[in-house]
Amino acid sequence: MPQDALAILDQLRSWRAQDAPTHGGHVMSYVYDSGLADLDALAARAMALVQPVNGLDPTMFTSVAHMERDLITFARDLLGGDRTVVGTATSGGTESCLLAVKTARANHRGTDHPSILAPASVHAAFHKAAEYLGLALDLVPVGQDGQADPEAVIARMGPDTALVVLSAPSYPHGALDPIEQVAAAALARGIDCHVDACFGGWILPFWDGLPPWDLSVPGVTSLAADLHKYGYAPKGISVLLTKGAARQHGQYFATTDWPGYPVVNPTLLGSKSAAPLAAAWAITRHLGVSGYAALAESCKRSTAALAACIADIEGLTVVGSPAGPLLAVARDPGAGLGSGIDPHLWADRLAASGWHLQLQPGYRQPDGSWLPRTTHLTITPVTESVLPPLRAALVSCADEVRGVAGVDPQQVLAALGPAGAAGAEDDGVQRVLSAMGVTPGDGSLPKDMAPLLALVEALPREASGKLLIELLAGLVVPLDRDPGPKP
Numbered sequence: 001m002p003q004d005a006l007a008i009l010d011q012l013r014s015w016r017a018q019d020a021p022t023h024g025g026h027v028m029s030y031v032y033d034s035g036l037a038d039l040d041a042l043a044a045r046a047m048a049l050v051q052p053v054n055g056l057d058p059t060m061f062t063s064v065a066h067m068e069r070d071l072i073t074f075a076r077d078l079l080g081g082d083r084t085v086v087g088t089a090t091s092g093g094t095e096s097c098l099l100a101v102k103t104a105r106a107n108h109r110g111t112d113h114p115s116i117l118a119p120a121s122v123h124a125a126f127h128k129a130a131e132y133l134g135l136a137l138d139l140v141p142v143g144q145d146g147q148a149d150p151e152a153v154i155a156r157m158g159p160d161t162a163l164v165v166l167s168a169p170s171y172p173h174g175a176l177d178p179i180e181q182v183a184a185a186a187l188a189r190g191i192d193c194h195v196d197a198c199f200g201g202w203i204l205p206f207w208d209g210l211p212p213w214d215l216s217v218p219g220v221t222s223l224a225a226d227l228h229k230y231g232y233a234p235k236g237i238s239v240l241l242t243k244g245a246a247r248q249h250g251q252y253f254a255t256t257d258w259p260g261y262p263v264v265n266p267t268l269l270g271s272k273s274a275a276p277l278a279a280a281w282a283i284t285r286h287l288g289v290s291g292y293a294a295l296a297e298s299c300k301r302s303t304a305a306l307a308a309c310i311a312d313i314e315g316l317t318v319v320g321s322p323a324g325p326l327l328a329v330a331r332d333p334g335a336g337l338g339s340g341i342d343p344h345l346w347a348d349r350l351a352a353s354g355w356h357l358q359l360q361p362g363y364r365q366p367d368g369s370w371l372p373r374t375t376h377l378t379i380t381p382v383t384e385s386v387l388p389p390l391r392a393a394l395v396s397c398a399d400e401v402r403g404v405a406g407v408d409p410q411q412v413l414a415a416l417g418p419a420g421a422a423g424a425e426d427d428g429v430q431r432v433l434s435a436m437g438v439t440p441g442d443g444s445l446p447k448d449m450a451p452l453l454a455l456v457e458a459l460p461r462e463a464s465g466k467l468l469i470e471l472l473a474g475l476v477v478p479l480d481r482d483p484g485p486k487p
């Protein structure tokens, strides 16, 4: 039965009302809120103007080329690129990462077994790129402060290395990788060096006291920066900038080897929306460099205020010295039994009071060293408007869980009984989920995240991957009835 438009929108509105709030600063990951309502309105109008356009063909829809060229020029100038730098608008950070790897693979003149070399803190999108594109991933352990050791990275460069990836900054801890030293060594060996500035690209240009990290650094051959993070655009837009048009040609796919239209794609998609590009183009025009600088000032004030707040909370500590508006918070290793705070129990308390921080599991590095579990806060301009209640919540939730032992991964496994042990096997995943109170297929989610993350720490990686796939796939198993309104 066709539905009335108003009823359809009412349904969507009621579903949206149950989402985590995208505005107002209560969700401290995933969403990057400028706090400026007129920016959102401008983006919506720009998107509506290009809604029917197919971004596949900028020769047919020339507005796409105009917007992209403008956006790439603005990004190049902000990110230290000279006139040899060219670029592409992509659908997001992951696509930029995949394409940077594809380009490097195409240009690699070494061996038959190209690999990506990176500190272990590199974004998971490079694990994905390695898997999709058939490269090995050589991960160099980072220190307890999240910092990569330049000598250790350089020592691993070899004939197989098609690309070195460095982060500006790393997503897990906000560490700015040693870009100058490593890029210089890569240059000397003829190895491409990519800077993943997906997180920092639109805000680090305004951060104080950082060593050089952008396209102006000798040896850096490409850089990606997400507009849908600190560019404040809606989701679906990033830029990948590359030194040298000849190098960038490796990023393209072109074929005339079929009976249809000649295909030439700079990115993964064929037909694609021009809407996120239009939104990002309009926002960069509207804000300009000075607008971005002003929003960055707000992020700096809030980051400093929250770092000071956490330093004052007994039992918690900020990991390393983050470059940019993010904080990874760990249990203070110096705290005694009664005064330490498990960052995941803290995050679950905060979630129950309406503040959503991001839980990051403890991580076993390739050399066997252990990076402790942390809770991640992404700070955006809107954060400043909620600083007093946020600080109060950070403190009071810490008081509630101080001295409480965190969820012990081995105990979670044991508590799940045979189901836990079965997690490592193919058919065990369903049983593990059921034991956690999740009925696969009915859309249910675990109430607290700490036990789930502890399980991720405890299970072998293959098994935890399967578990999470099962959980997410279960959310969209088709219904056995029509989803329309009940008669």
Ligand SMILES: *Cc1c(COP(=O)(O)O)cnc(C)c1O
Residues within 6 Å of the ligand: 092, 093, 094, 095, 097, 123, 125, 167, 169, 170, 171, 196, 197, 198, 199, 200, 226
């Ligand atoms: C967000 C991010 C990515 C991946 O970007 P998506 O837009 O989520 O696909 C890659 N690297 C870093 C450092 C990031 O912060």
